[in-house]
Amino acid sequence: MLQNKRTKFVEIKKEVAFHLLYWTAWSENNKLIFKDDSDTFDADLYGKLQS
Helix, strand or coil: CCCCCCCCCCCCCCCCCCCCCCCEEEEEEEEEEEECCCCCCHHHHHHHCCC
């Protein structure tokens, strides 16, 4: 889907809950590296999920 840059719509007949998470990460020499959350997005999201 990413290679052909087309959106595919799929009908879901029952309600589904999901969480969207955001991390700053990249790969160097086949190793996944995470950066500290300098914008505090993670803390805000975590607080909302705990409500």
